[in-house]
Amino acid sequence: MIALPGPAANYRGLAASADGVLYLVSDDGETELNLFTIEDEEAKTILSGISSYTLSHDGKKLLYRQGQQFGIVDVKPGQKAGDGKLALDGMQTKIDPRAEWSQMFRDGWRILRDWFYDPGLHGLDWESLYELYEPLVAHVSHRGDLDYLLGELGGELNAGHVYVDWGDMPRVERIDNGLLGAGIVADGSGFFKIEKIFPGENWHADFRSPLTEPGIDVSVGDYILAVNRRSTRSVENFFELLENTAGRTVTLLVNAQPSMEGAREVSVKPIARETNLRYLDWVGSRRAQVEKLSEGRIGYIHLPNTAGAGNRELRKHFYPQAHKDALIVDVRYNGGGFIPDRMVELLSRTRLSFWARRGIEPMKTPGYAHEGPKVCLINGYSSSGGDAFPYYFRELGLGKLIGTRTWGGLIGLSGNPSLMDGGAINVPTFRFVDTRGNWAVENVGVAPDIEILDRPDLVARGKDPTLEKAIDVLLAELEAQPPRELDVPPPPAGGR
Numbered sequence: 001m002i003a004l005p006g007p008a009a010n011y012r013g014l015a016a017s018a019d020g021v022l023y024l025v026s027d028d029g030e031t032e033l034n035l036f037t038i039e040d041e042e043a044k045t046i047l048s049g050i051s052s053y054t055l056s057h058d059g060k061k062l063l064y065r066q067g068q069q070f071g072i073v074d075v076k077p078g079q080k081a082g083d084g085k086l087a088l089d090g091m092q093t094k095i096d097p098r099a100e101w102s103q104m105f106r107d108g109w110r111i112l113r114d115w116f117y118d119p120g121l122h123g124l125d126w127e128s129l130y131e132l133y134e135p136l137v138a139h140v141s142h143r144g145d146l147d148y149l150l151g152e153l154g155g156e157l158n159a160g161h162v163y164v165d166w167g168d169m170p171r172v173e174r175i176d177n178g179l180l181g182a183g184i185v186a187d188g189s190g191f192f193k194i195e196k197i198f199p200g201e202n203w204h205a206d207f208r209s210p211l212t213e214p215g216i217d218v219s220v221g222d223y224i225l226a227v228n229r230r231s232t233r234s235v236e237n238f239f240e241l242l243e244n245t246a247g248r249t250v251t252l253l254v255n256a257q258p259s260m261e262g263a264r265e266v267s268v269k270p271i272a273r274e275t276n277l278r279y280l281d282w283v284g285s286r287r288a289q290v291e292k293l294s295e296g297r298i299g300y301i302h303l304p305n306t307a308g309a310g311n312r313e314l315r316k317h318f319y320p321q322a323h324k325d326a327l328i329v330d331v332r333y334n335g336g337g338f339i340p341d342r343m344v345e346l347l348s349r350t351r352l353s354f355w356a357r358r359g360i361e362p363m364k365t366p367g368y369a370h371e372g373p374k375v376c377l378i379n380g381y382s383s384s385g386g387d388a389f390p391y392y393f394r395e396l397g398l399g400k401l402i403g404t405r406t407w408g409g410l411i412g413l414s415g416n417p418s419l420m421d422g423g424a425i426n427v428p429t430f431r432f433v434d435t436r437g438n439w440a441v442e443n444v445g446v447a448p449d450i451e452i453l454d455r456p457d458l459v460a461r462g463k464d465p466t467l468e469k470a471i472d473v474l475l476a477e478l479e480a481q482p483p484r485e486l487d488v489p490p491p492p493a494g495g496r
Contacts, residue, residue: 004036006043013052017059017075022046024053033064035077044077101146104167104419105137108150112157115416115427122157129156143169143421150425159428160409160442161384167423178245178270181209181277184224189258190233191223198277199284207276210268218254218266225263226253246272279304283313286467290328293471297478299324299370306385307337314343322368325483326474329393330377332403332454332466336384339412344392347374356488373477374399375470378448383407388432390446400449400473403466408445 009027016022020037033053036043046062047053053064055075063072064081071084109130113121133153140146147164154162183196197220200209211218224232227241228250235241242250250270255263283302290300299321303310321327329347349369354362376393378386378401387406394401410432418424434440450473452466 004043005041015055017055019059019075022053022055022062022075024050033062035075046075046077047073047079047081049081097143098140100421101140101143102137104146104421104423105134105149107417107419108425109133109153111416111425112154112162112427115429116157116159117411117429117431122159124156129153143167143423147423154425154427158443159431160411161413161426161428163424163426165424165426167419167421169423175244176246176272177239178242178248178250179239179272179274180211180242180268180270181274182211184238186238187223187258189223191225191258192232192238193258194218194220194222194224196220198274198281200277200280207280208271209277210270213268216266216268217264218252218268219256222254222256223258224252224254225258225260227251229253242270245270286330286464289464289467290471293468294326294475297325298471298474299327300330301327302330302332303334303343303386303389305335305337306340306343306389307335310334310337310340310385311343314346318346318370319368322370324370324372325478326372327370327374328377328467328470328474329374330467331382331386331389332377332379333381334383334386334389336386336388336409338385340385340389341392344389344396344398347393348396348398354486354488356491362486362488372483373474373481375473376401377466377470378403378406378446379454379466380404380407380445382446384409384412387441387446391441394446394449401446402450402470402473403448403452403454405447406441406445408441408443410441 004021006025007027009025011023011025013024013033014021017035020035022033022035024031024033026032030049031051032045033047033050034043035046047064050064050066053062055062060075061072062075063070066081069082070086070088071082072086073079073084109126113126133149136149137146140149143166147166151164154164181198181200182194184192185195187193194211197211197218198209200212201207202209202213210216224238226232230241232238232241247269249267252266252268253260253263254266255261286302287300290298299317301314301317301321303313327347347370349366351364351366351369351371353365355365356362374393376390376399378390382390382403383406387408387410390401390406391410393399411428412430413426414429416424416427416429431439432441450469452469454464454466458465
């Protein structure tokens with residue numbers, strides 16, 4: 001093994017031919033396919049601007065891809081993208097769906113057999129299950145029927161995370177309605193009134209709130225009199241006027257009064273979904289409630305999942321609230337993702353030292369750690385990584401779990417072959433075992449220390465029983481054991 005020379009960059013696609021070593025390299029620009037020869041100790045560019053390549057068996061030719069264009073060229077420097085272009089315009093494939101469905105059912109059965117974490121397949125006679133379900137394949141008349149059969153077969157394993165993803169199947173084209181990131185209500189005047197505007201976070205597109213962008217002169221209480229010059233009085237459902245407008249600029253005629261006199265036109269670009277905006281609003285209302293009922297002593301963090309968004313929310317809200325006397329970590333409705341050991345690790349930090357400074361508060365190491373009482377909120381929608389988080393929280397002794405038993409899905413995916421038409425059956429390849437050597441959590445969930453049901457009638461009235469109980473528990477803990485401030489001793493005499 002030797003190290004090849006070259007600047008720091010993104011290297012991939014290493015392959016060897018008789019003439020030297022090929023690799024793709026990119027450095028904040030287009031990707032190049034280079035050939036490095038040991039004799040010359042020099043890298044020369046074969047092609048630029050391609051995304052991938054494959055060597056022929058004899059190493060003398062290569063197939064490259066540039067966007068949707070493919071070509072075949074010699075393994076020699078100085079080639080150009082476009083050389084050897086393959087004419088694929090007229091390429092067609094004839095498909096026999098019934099033959100494909102039969103093969104894919106057999107492949108799905110094999111994939112479950114060969115990739116499931118337990119080679120014994122939970123004690124099932126896998127051959128007999130094939131014989132049970134396979135005759136039904138002859139009656140499949142739509143790709144969705146095949147998914148149903150694969151789902152039934154996978155369900156025999158009695159395990160979580162066995163998912164069936166459809167493949168090459170006719171789909172109805174989705175037309176996204178436009179939404180304004182606002183609560184729009186009918187008014188007795190016949191027009192529609194803006195009852196609420198969701199703040200959003202306009203610095204990233206997935207959380208953009210159209211009516212809060214710079215230059216949009218719209219406020220809560222304003223009336224929308226027309227959309228694209230069509231009167232809102234002409235419809236019973238306001239959103240009829242926003243059909244197929246997601247991502248397209250529309251013109252709103254708005255006024256502080258339900259009157260055309262003095263109305264103004266505003267151009268906005270509607271979004272396709274308000275889910276993220278309503279999520280931020282829900283989290284904000286929880287945090288405000290905690291702030292009010294605890295008089296600022298308790299912090300609140302909601303983790304939507306244990307993937308990218310959950311880690312973003314944790315770090316966004318942990319650091320500014322690490323100084324709070326107590327902390328609520330809410331993993332209700334947590335959709336899982338990755339194993340959350342690093343997330344719990346952040347919350348379990350302990351103070352290691354202080355550094356006395358002249359005239360200001362002592363500096364802390366680590367700079368952000370929370371050692372006050374904590375609780376974790378859970379419910380039946382805390383799933384997968386949302387099961388693991390409260391389990392780890394309890395194992396580390398960070399605090400009580402409050403709510404209802406979690407989903408019970410600690411069996412995981414790490415990839416397996418897909419089906420020939422692009423569909424897949426996802427197979428769990430690993431399962432949770434506790435440190436005492438017991439199967440745990442999967443198909444069981446994590447039980448709370450204090451069981452509280454978020455009754456729908458209370459939630460509909462704006463109450464949050466689990467959150468309210470958490471506040472009571474933490475305030476009682478703070479009363480029993482108040483936080484202690486560091487008393488910095490006087491400096492030693494004589495500098496000792």
